[in-house]
Amino acid sequence: MRRATLPFGMSLPGRRVVARSFAVMALLGFGSARAEAPVPPDLLLGLYPSYPPLDMRDPMTGVLEGFDVDLATALSQRMGMTPRMVETGFAQLIPSLLTGRIRMFFNGMVDTPLRRQSVSFVDYLQSGFQFVTLSGDDHAPSTLPELCGRMVAASRVTSVPAELLAWSDRNCVAKHLPPVLLFATENSADARLQLREGRVVAALQDSLTLPWTVETSGHTLRALDEAFHLSPLGIGLPRGDSTFICRVSGAFSALQQDGTYLSLIHKWHLPESAALPAPPVPEDCSRHVF
Template sequence: MLKQFVCRAAFLGLALLPAAAGAGEIPKAIKDAGVLKLSINATYPPMEYKDPETNTFKGLDIDLVDALAAKLGLKVERTDGLFAQLTPALTTGRTDFILSGMTDTPARRETMDFVNYMRAGAMFYTLTSSALKDPVELCGKKIATVRSTTYPGQVKDWSDENCVKAGKGPIEVVGTESSPDARLQLKQGRVDAAVQGGETIPFTSKQEGGIYKVIGKPMTVVYYGAAFRKTDSAFRDAVADALQELVKDGTYGKIFEKWELSDSALPAIMINSQPR
């Protein structure tokens, strides 16, 4: 009877463990250095941006990584660069991982693993002075968005489905180097609208005097994720564990509330867009 009880208890204990959770471990080199090296693209408020008054990095991603590092007993060293430079920095070992407004996609998952920490979605937006109100009015128009992101492909897919199939002209995607560049093109009248994560548009518009408005609803529902090399699964799991602890102790929720993004928060940290 006792043996059956012990076996049953052991089985129940195993059943309560997260199905996909691995044995997390911070790499020795990082522990010895006491520093997390991060490459970021600080042009995407409220996720990450540089405060012009203090010349310091701010944003949800900044606060989240700072809390993560504190949980792991590490400091953070950030290098700011173009979004297109983030993945090469990871694959060549110049950064430990990426946490900078990057969406988890099947294509990116071929070379990287993701720890998902936020829900997001691409949206059309334009100037408040524009007469454009409905997404279908964008058919045949010029739309600016960052060429190194997933947005150009998402706009094309939306255009094929909603414009081309309806016999209307396709949207012309104008690729830019950064989100500020896309907004500059819009303000200068070179494009009719632009695309970026819907979660960033209200903050950006507020920063720039309320000059933008969204058009329609998000085209997609995706997840932002911290990106890791495929060979760093134990490191990935350690970061996922630490982020989940931030969810449990309330730190995660307070950070999302601070940046008015509570609707984008996840109930639990995921890996590669799947529950752990």
């Protein structure tokens, strides 16, 4: 009886050794078996969808959208991470960051010294206050001095009434003109309603949202003059984690420099005054290489 020969002139023990070698190589990612790319880690991003056009839901689909959502997604991807949005009430953004429920947050929060005692910020926008009037109304004020002595609406649950009275003191009373008459409303939408119904001649609101408001009104509203008292808005980050803060700062700077940031400003109809220039690399971050 003839003994069957093995291919390549190799004995059966030799074939077994080679087979085991190929199995080990496959497990180690060599040869034809390639190792799968690692899955990017999640980046938990807190936001409260009640601040259009920064944070909101599509009325048809309920999907989160807005400038903050797009910027958070681009920032995460730039850092090699997968964005995961965590809907959080505005008052809970800082507590959620402190307890580790989220890793960073967006929501147009004003960067103040008091808040910096709890969290760190990378400033990403600036916002102020701006007057809005009716377009196509011959009786509507066309210059700021025309507001003196007339009724102007402002949301009572915000700092806008105080800003309006301070503006009146500087621009009306100090110039021997009658002060603005404050009409306190329930919210900004109510202020615009009073404007449409003719109870006031103007409303004062957040300058960041005004172009969006004018656009969605079908241009029945118009901005009066420029925004004033601009303040920085920050991306909230945990204090003490200098490496992570520098990563976020570097990624954001890169998005400013490659045009992504400005394209999102235009996409969501934010005013040009809202955009911040790319800052220099912070001294504390110069030793970090990413």
